[in-house]
Amino acid sequence: MSDEAVGRDDAFEADVTMTRNDGRHRYELHAGSELAVIILIRDLPGHMDLIHTETQAGFEGRGLAKVLVRYALDDVVASGKRIIPHCPYVARFVEKHPELYAQYTDLPAEL
Template identity: 30%
Template sequence: MDLASLKTRDNSEKHRFEIKVDDEMAFLDYKIGKSGDVYMVHTEVPEKLGGQGVGHKLVRESLEIIENHGCQIIPLCPFVRSFLQDHREDYGHLLSEKAKL
């Protein structure tokens, strides 16, 4: 698997960001709040793709998509919160004032 060639896409109909690898789909569910904040709810990476950096790429590229839309985030998913704790200097500015890590 060439991780660099994979791209995260926003599947707005299903309210999730996705990376497809062969017949496997990794995704990050989200909800849009009334204020426009993006609630990052749940990340799922198939076992077959685990440990290969797919989850980190999914979160990183999802945050970049959200940033490009000028939104702020509220990370509810433990995986996203952990990622943000490790990369706060890069993505901390996206945290809504309502967000807690």
């Protein structure tokens, strides 16, 4: 994830790590050693379907879900796949940042 990928309004705790966990079909954000946010995914030929975003209890309101969504979307684009935003949170994020993701997105209704 580049330094430019997180904007000033996307402040978050410094001790976070993000990964794509293919074995569990999800993106994960860990705060320290604790799992804080997940995005469930379905890896399809030519597409990555982002199904559901979930913030674990105790981590709400810190902006961590937004950080993981941006990481996941950037990862999908970098992989050469297209985004399917089934998750309403992800879909709203894509709508708010059309300059970054609209050209790489296929809405579920369009498929």
